[in-house]
Amino acid sequence: MLVLLMLLVGPARSNPSPEPFPLLLQQQLQAEFRKEGEVRWRPVTLPDSWKRRQEPTRGTGLYRIALPPSTAPAGADVALWIEHIPSRHRIRLNGHLLSDRAGQTRHLLSIGTTLVRLPPPARLQGGVDLLEIEVQGDFPRAGLGLLHIGPEDLLLRGPVWAWQQQRLAVQLVNAAASGIALFMLLLWAVRRHERALGCFGLLALLATLRNQAYFSTASPVPGALSSLLFYLLQLLTVVLLGHFVRAHVQQEAPRFRWLLHVGGSALALVGTIGILGGQSDAVRLLAYPVLIVMVLWSLALMVRHAPGDHPAQRALMPAGMLAVLVAGVHDYLYQTGRTTVSDDYWAPFAVPLIVAVFAAQLLSRLAAGLMRGDRDRLELERQVALRTAELNEAVQARSRFIASASHDLRQPMSALRMLAELLHQTLREPPVAPARTGQRITELASQIDRTSQTMASLLDGLLDLSRLEGRGQAPRPAAVPLQPLLRTVAADCDALAMARGLRLIVRPTAAVVIADALLLEQILRNLVGNAVQNTLQGGVLVGVRPHGRTQVRLVVIDTGPGLDPARLDDDAPGGGLGLGIVRRCARLMQAPLSLRSTPGRGSSFSLVLPTAALSRTSSS
Structure with a gap:
């Protein structure tokens, strides 16, 4: 817009020679008018609009203007510039035809401009020149604009140039x-x-x-x-x-x-x-x-x-x-x-x-x-960096878990190899005392069976973990009654507890929680199974305690050797397959898992779960 303003006002400020114009250039404001066929001339003021003075806009109009003696220097070419004139017109000076456009095709805009030179033969020396302009008024804007008279070069450098520059700017x-x-x-x-x-x-x-x-x-x-x-x-x-x-x-x-x-x-x-x-x-x-x-x-x-x-x-x-x-x-x-x-x-x-x-x-x-x-790109880069860090952390956690699983599997595998060598050695030795040799073989076979069961449970844990990570979908929370689930898990672990001389106690409960049934069962099986396997004497207690108004705390307590609470963190090494499954299931359900443990006295695992409305109603 600044450029537009400069272009529009530029012609007025860039006038090459502004001082002589008022003296040498004249504007004609008065004229006489009549329609073709009329006799009487009527005075009009230029610019003249037929419509505004209620003149019919049809037919041919004649303008007559008396030009005063020119003030142009001797020998200068005098010209007439009409800024607005109908495109079909005819101009005469003292009877001499200067311009004849009356027969041309009507221009689209009907109004144009014209510059006409006033030749010396057509001018009266020292007298008043009579200018006659004939216009075709076959459109609503018929009329005649201002007349500018003066030396041609000054007209071209003055008003004509300014008019052209303004139109060029537009x-x-x-x-x-x-x-x-x-x-x-x-x-x-x-x-x-x-x-x-x-x-x-x-x-x-x-x-x-x-x-x-x-x-x-x-x-x-x-x-x-x-x-x-x-x-x-x-x-x-x-x-x-x-x-x-x-x-x-x-x-x-x-x-x-x-x-x-x-x-x-x-x-x-x-x-x-x-x-x-x-x-x-x-x-x-x-x-x-x-x-x-x-x-x-x-x-x-x-x-x-x-x-x-x-x-x-x-x-x-x-x-x-x-x-x-x-x-x-x-x-x-x-x-x-x-x-x-x-x-x-x-x-x-x-x-x-x-x-x-x-x-x-x-x-x-x-x-x-x-x-x-730019903001989205930065946020995407931040998210990519965050996901990359999470992926690296997951890879490191998986590596630690594989190392822990390898350690857990290596122990029973080494035991199996040792027991197998002892069995072979016993079988190769000559039977000095047949009854004692048979008893020895039976003990070795029992140990091999228990060790193979331990390996089987470890492999089952790996398969369970693989199924959990391969589900490819979010947990499906639903109302889960805890008592049937506790009874099923206790029935599966009760035989092992009796074989180890332990008491497995399950406190009855009417609580109904919102959880994924499969994930919750995996957590219970691994917590109770680990507690039974790692407790030498005493027992294991499974129960439910209130936790606020809308939550319960599922607790598994044992009298084993105790456990470092840091093992609940993914970054902590060790913990075994069972604890790894528990961690992953709890994280999938977004259920807080905590551990309290005292070395030599036992451990207490607790899992906080939201209760269902039915459970809350029955409790109340």
């Missing part, structure tokens, strides 16, 4: 907006789900190209087709604006959508028939109010549902659309001749403004997306 701004719109369309081609981006990019491209054509000196296509093309472009940009707003605020607005589809199609059909039939002015007179209503509806929808985190951000797009609406109303008044002929279109100024607003919002989204991408 063209450059619209060309830049066209480039931004093209970039939006390319971005939409990659992100097809961004309907708002595609609609806005297309309407901005069409609108800015149309704005640049406003300043063209020649129509790209002949006559009615050129007028039809501009009309359809105007209609399409308004319809696209409506669809853009619906997509931008994420509102279906079915009635507005119906107006866009049905109303747009009807205006396109009626406008095509009317313009090709030579009624372009009447078509614009009737269609443009409907287009203004569509823009108003779009603005109201944008005001009610404008997205954005801050009020200023939500107000940007409605402000830009309001500028477009004001420009559209002004251009409608200008198109229908309700403003002065020296006026100009405002849309070439308003459209780049709303393009800049949307581009700024899009740039803000891109910047936010990049920042969010």
Whole structure:
């Protein structure tokens, strides 16, 4: 916008020679006017608009201007520059024809500019020159703008140059907006789900190209087709604006959508028939109010549902659309001749403004997306580092567990080998005392059987652990009555306890907990089994104690040699297969597992579980 401001004000500040202009350049403000066929001349003030002074905008009008003697230096070429004049006109000076464009095809914009040299043969030396301008008034903006008279080189370096630079600035701004719109369309081609981006990019491209054509000196296509093309472009940009707003605020607005589809199609059909039939002015007179209503509806929808985190951000797009609406109303008044002929279109100024607003919002989204991408990348790197550390920790824990399992398996394996060698040795020795030899063989066979059972239990533990880690799914918590489960585990371990001379006591309970039944059974089997196997005298107690209002504590107490509480940690070496299974099952169920142990007096394992509603109700 700063560049635009510099370009717009630049001509006024870059005037090559500002001082001589007031002396040598003249503006003609007074003229006389009559219609072709009339006799009486009427005084008018330039710029003159037929519509504003209620003059019929049809037929041929004649202007007569008395030019005072020129103040130009002797020998200087004097010229006449008319900033706004109908495209079909004829200019005479003292009866000499200077310009004849009355027979050319009507230009799309109907109003143009002309620079005419006043040759010395046509001028009166020292007298008043009579300038006659004939214009064709077959459009609503018929009239005549200001006349600038003076040395041709000063005109070209002064007002003509300033006028050209101003129009060039507007063209450059619209060309830049066209480039931004093209970039939006390319971005939409990659992100097809961004309907708002595609609609806005297309309407901005069409609108800015149309704005640049406003300043063209020649129509790209002949006559009615050129007028039809501009009309359809105007209609399409308004319809696209409506669809853009619906997509931008994420509102279906079915009635507005119906107006866009049905109303747009009807205006396109009626406008095509009317313009090709030579009624372009009447078509614009009737269609443009409907287009203004569509823009108003779009603005109201944008005001009610404008997205954005801050009020200023939500107000940007409605402000830009309001500028477009004001420009559209002004251009409608200008198109229908309700403003002065020296006026100009405002849309070439308003459209780049709303393009800049949307581009700024899009740039803000891109910047936010990049920042969010950086944050996500850093978070992903952090998560990857965390998962890598967890994986390394798991690998190390598995390595420690394999080492512990190997140690547990090596002991019974070594014992089996020793017992097998003793058995072979006993069998090879000559039987000195047959009864004693038979007893020795029986003892060795019993020891081999017990050692093989120990190995079998260790291997079963490995298989159980493999099944637990290979389930590939989360625990399935459900209501589990504890008493049947305790009874089943105690029945399986009772024979071993009796063989070792131990008492296995299970306290009855009515507690019902929320847990995975399979995981809880594995925990109980391993805790009770380990307690029985590692206790030499005394016994093992299994019971349930309250823990708060909604939890219970499952306890397994033995009178064994005791255990280091650090073995409950995954980082601690040792612990055996049974304790490894207990740790993993408790971690899967997210149930706190604790150990209290006194060397030489025994250990107490406890597992905290939530109780079911049924259990709490029965307890109460």
